[in-house]
Amino acid sequence: MKESSREKVASLIPVVTEFEKPFWDSLQDEKLMVQKCQKCGNVQFPPSPVCTHCLSNDVKWIPCSGKATLWSKVTFHKFYLEPYNDVPYSVVMAKLEEGPVVTGRISEEAASKTPFDAPLSAAYVKTADGTVVVEFVPA
Numbered sequence: 001m002k003e004s005s006r007e008k009v010a011s012l013i014p015v016v017t018e019f020e021k022p023f024w025d026s027l028q029d030e031k032l033m034v035q036k037c038q039k040c041g042n043v044q045f046p047p048s049p050v051c052t053h054c055l056s057n058d059v060k061w062i063p064c065s066g067k068a069t070l071w072s073k074v075t076f077h078k079f080y081l082e083p084y085n086d087v088p089y090s091v092v093m094a095k096l097e098e099g100p101v102v103t104g105r106i107s108e109e110a111a112s113k114t115p116f117d118a119p120l121s122a123a124y125v126k127t128a129d130g131t132v133v134v135e136f137v138p139a
């Protein structure tokens with residue numbers, strides 16, 4: 001797992017509810033999890049207590065392959081939140097192989113060289129406060 005000097009990232013994470021806890025716990029184990037509806041098969045992220053397609057409350061957590069494609073990207077040249085003061089930095093919206101779109105960091109070099117729809121892989125970064133976040137790298 002890569003280490004990051006960013007600090008106080010945990011302070012930016014919203015209060016983790018019982019519905020989001022499996023996602024954050026899985027990152028600690030370097031796994032990416034999303035929810036799958038057991039009634040209609042809808043795969044969703046962010047987590048919800050019910051299926052966002054059919055409203056069934058029979059949703060289970062499934063592990064993701066970590067494979068994704070670059071759906072959107074942006075590079076920040078001004079920082080807005082102290083833990084993210086290492087500008088410039090880039091963020092992608094990665095469309096997971098399982099369907100949902102997840103946001104994560106990407107290196108500036110990779111962001112500038114990676115075209116839309118290019119394959120990405122999930123990687124895991126431990127920040128200075130111990131929080132593990134997902135980052136994407138070209139596959």
Ligand SMILES: [Zn+2]
Binds near residue numbers: 041
């Ligand atoms: Zn459903």
